[in-house]
Amino acid sequence: MDDILEILEGNARISLEDLHKLTGKSKKDIERAMKNYEKKGVIVKYKTIVNKQKIDSKGVVALIEVKVAPQKDVGFDLVAQRIYRFPEVKNCYLLSGTYDLLLEVCGEDINTVASFVSEKLSPLSSVRGTATHFMLKKYKEDGVILVKAEKNQRLPITY
């Protein structure tokens, strides 16, 4: 992976100046490369990972396994589209295995998610069945460990 992408993946807020110092590339080249990546959809979004467990957040998250009936010519894409367009759906993946779609759904509380499943998701004609798992604790997200991080125990000064 390109240096620029690797650095941005770790810290999207890094300044152009620091990117220049780190990569040795000119600021113009970096800006051009970033714009190009954005245009091509390689860089999709600059996002902040918030550990909601640390703030007073009352929301709940559920992972929902969905069994669906694929449709002629378009396979799972059309039904996936119907589902991922619901604003409650944060992530939507097509998987191999015993079920087809895996959704990450956010809601204010358990009842909101339950209503989403019973009133919006399950009534869809292509949906054959669902299994909802409420998330209890997040340990790691997007490669970042959210619980107490490991700390290097090294002495502050050595030869």
Place this chain on the structure above:
Amino acid sequence: MISKRVKKIPPSGIREFFDLVLGMPEVISLGVGEPDFITPWRIRERAITALEEGLTSYTSNQGLFLLRKGITNFLEKKYSLNYNPEEETLITVGVSEGMDLALRTILDPGDKVIVITPYYVAYPALVQICCGKVLYLPTRQEEGFKINLKSLKNLLSQNPKAIILNYPSNPTGVTYSRGELSQIWNILSKKDIIVISDETYDELSYGQAHVPFSSLSKKAREKTILLNGFSKGYAMTGFRVGFACANKEIISAMTKIHSYSMLCGPIVSQVAAIEALGARKEVNQMQREYNKRRGFIVKELNRLGLSTVNPQGAFYCFSSLKKYKINALDFAKKLLVQEKVAVVPGTAFGAEFDSYIRISYANSLENLREATVRIERFLSKL
């Protein structure tokens, strides 16, 4: 009570400064001589499993054969270096023990050893413990902290028994190309001298491939004691695993001392080191990360007027304070007290380097950035 030999070793002049740093909380330390990465998980996991498997015994004095074989295979694959794992390889407790064993193996009282300055702190002391005499070979910033061949030739007229090489170097980060090493070997080969080559930072070479001294020629291999280990490249400092490769006669003698003084390296660490040899992805990732930080810190230090030779290896910058006309220890103390940034005064690596500081970039980019902001503020008040 204490032997005259040990009494003669001068105490470190900067011990007091080290104590000052150790007693100060919340410091951004650029004074650490070890990786900021924790040992990659697959290596730690292997150590845990080793304990679960009940691997808690001694190993053979020379170390686990599987580890020795893994090391020699690795050296062959990476550097086309051939060492026999049975007779020419010894597992040591870090490179530090390897250096101690090498010196104790070859030195008789009064024997001379060339130490290049600035040097890693242990070298002169270890020579003196063996009742040897240190011949210092100074390097200068103007020459990129590289060995001056003429000065080397001059020192050889004193018939030293050995020379200690260390590249990539702690504290300068300087390393040598094959051509430069060949020039050094051309001079050394005219004398009967043993080369102790501490190549512990070989995995952390940037822009140019590391060349082991013993890979220069058959004769160079015969005369070289190659020392290396897992501490720096694999972020395994606390595991204490090093190794020595040399001809059969030398390894056999080193093993003799090791078998009486150390018996063997810890088995859990040795098992973890076998796993480490397969952790190329993790090692390369750390190397790339250091390289990024190197680009950042070198530019920043030079911009701040702390002239720095571009380090081609390790994770250190040896920066000059000449522009600011301040002594290294004063600089380090004031920087610590005023801005809570720790660096190591150059005098730790040779008395003449009192206008240099060693800066370690084994630290997060955020800390390096914050440290340079604080150093800039500090310099503006000088």
